Amino acid sequence: MANSTTEKTKAGAAEPVSTMSVLAPAVGWLIPGAGHMLQRRWIRGSLLFISITTLFLLGLAMQGRIYKANSGDILDMLGFVGNIGAGALYIVTAAMDWGQGAIAYATADYGTKFMIVAGLLNFIAVADAYHIAIGKKQ
């Protein structure tokens, strides 16, 4: 038990930090799926890009709202954490002041959730791109 733990620790420490292991997650966060495309996983990257971007844009088109970091409300801050996962999509949306409408009907609230989930799914995609970069996944 102790030996296996020590071996795992050593194996973890021995993993070299390559340029790709930093670049792929960073690019993947900014543009959903780009971390996979950078590593020549074209189909996976394209599907991730289409899925995450469409979910986010649908949320925006459904009059969902985006959260700001400094709202002071803890639930809004959690919403912001989800939103920020969408990378450039969130940055552009916030910069253009889109997604600020008052929620007037139920599906608009779904739109808000769509945008949060798009960001959270992109976090998973970023972790996957990192695992590919370090050779943990094919």
Place this chain on the structure above:
Amino acid sequence: MTITLNHFSAATVFALFASIVFGITHRENTRDMVRYGLYCFAMFLGGVFVAGWVMWLLRR
């Protein structure tokens, strides 16, 4: 541009895209990715129907 989806359409769209991402990120090879994606999609939609019937029963 404003899109208005009904509850079921919104749940289906959500299930579709979330399942694609889950399939790609949670499995190693293509075959397993497709199978897991389909499994997630079925579970999402199954959950929608179960939740719908539960709400219908609670309302009665």
